[in-house]
Amino acid sequence: MPETTVQSAPSVAAQPGGMPVLSVIVPCFNERPNVVPMIAKLDEALAGVAWEVIYVDDNSPDGTAQEVRRIAGHDPRVRCIRRVGRRGLASAVIEGALSSSADYVAVIDGDLQHDETRLPVMLSSLRAGGYDLAVASRYAEGGDSAGLPSKWRHMLSDGGIWLAQAFMPVRLTDPMSGFFMLPRSLFEQLARGLNGQGFKILLDLVLSSSAPLRVLEVPARFRERAAGQSKMDALVVVQFAGLLLDKLCGGLLPLRFFSFALVGALGIFIHLAVLATVRHSxxxxxxxxxxxxxxAAMVFNFHLNNSITYRDQRLSGPGLWRGLLLFTVVCGFGAIANVGIAQILYERHTAWSIAGGIGALIGVVWNYAISATLVWRSR
Structure with missing residues (x-):
């Protein structure tokens, strides 16, 4: 069981030359109302620490990046990375951390729900040695998860925790936490093995280490959201499960392929249900x-892939209809390839089950490869 620190910590002086000791990475989307109070809270919590905050904004339409840059104009500790054409919390954290030159990097949400007063405790504990990773936990003794707004959110969180604890090489009370800190040098070592997809990068970091990390859990309060809307939903847990599967398979197949294939399997059930309905009516x-x-199955598959498989490249507006048309065409060619190859194998005396399975597999691979290239290509 990870240990818990004391509740206070000494300040940390700046490095020679004014280089920040700590970079606080804030992945964000539509968090403009929370930018000013967030920076003020960091300023108060990190008094005596040489720190910087790096907002990584996924081109928020509410002007989050513009607000950060306004503050950066008179506060050199504030930086902004604005990403266009790509989205996702995990990849945002990776870009932000790799842009840092500080000794330590912390990851915290930009919605004010994480208790920023834990940052000095985490920093001094890591600097003292003996730990590789400090995690702010809602479920360690002294922590509080009252900020989860509903029983549904509690269920999602509890389900993700149970799933992660079954596979993690270290015991964590809060593997779903988005609030943690580690040495930048360690992050860079682990970066090559990171999946970079989904919302829960802590699990990705822990599972990407070749040896179990020495983890310290720091109890923390999880506050209610002050402004904006939560990004947590059932799809986050689906992506969480997909990440576990990807790691268990050693990354041999992309996480997106697993998701795409699962959506395709669900599409078969939709196909059969619609067929049964129209035959009887x-x-x-x-x-x-x-x-x-x-x-019907193609439309279902497209919308589910758009919501889950390619969530970080989700199509909307006119692009949604263009994508649906392209997806239908792609899947049409995939179906022709599926049937044609299966028929050739069957005529050569291959068992029908094997011939059908190979045809279906080729169809899935075709649909995945071409869809990624044409339908959900990077914009």
Whole structure:
């Protein structure tokens, strides 16, 4: 069980030359109302510490980046990285941490729910040696998760914790935490093995280490959100499970491929359900009913992939309809390849189950590869 620190810590002096000791990485999207109070809280909590804050903004339409840059104009401790054409908390954290030259990097949400007063405690504990990673935990003794707004959020959090604890090489009471700190040099060592997708990068860091990390959990309060909307939903837990699967398979197959294949499997059930429904409620020919079921499954697969598999490149507006059209065309060619190859193998006396399975696999690989290139390409 990870140990817990004391509740206070001495200040940390600046390095020679004025280089910050600590970089606080804040991945954000639509957090403009929280920027000013967040920086004020960091200034108070980190008095006596040479620090900087690096906001990594995913091109927020509410002007988050502009607000950060306004403050940066008169406070050199504040920096902003504005990302266009890519989204996602994990990749934002990676970009922010790799842009730092400080000895230590901390990751904290920009919504004021994390208790920034824990930062000096975490920093002094790491500098004292004996630990590789400090995690602010809602569930360690003395912590508080009252900021989770509903029973549904509690269920999502508890489910993710249970799932992670079954596979993690170290025991963490709060593996879903988005508030942690580690030496920058260690982050850079682990960066090459990071998946970089999803919302829970702490798990990715822990599972990317070749040896179990020495982890210290610091009890922390999880406050109620002051402004803006939470990004936590059921899809975060789905991505969390996908990340575990990716790590267990040694990264041999991309996480997106697992997700794409799972969506495709769900699409089969949609296809059969629609086909059964129209057969019992219409007098259309089987070919017409099959076509209707196929179109329904394609639309279902597209929207689910847009919401889960390519969440960080999600299409919207006119691009959504263009993407749907391209996806339908891509899947149409994939279906032709599936049927054609399976038929050739079957005619060569391959067992129908093997021929069908190979055809389906080729269809999935085709659809995944071409969709990633044409439909959800980086913009």
């Amino acid at each position: 219409s007098s259309l020919s089987f070919e017409t009913e099959q076509a209707a079921a196929t179109i």
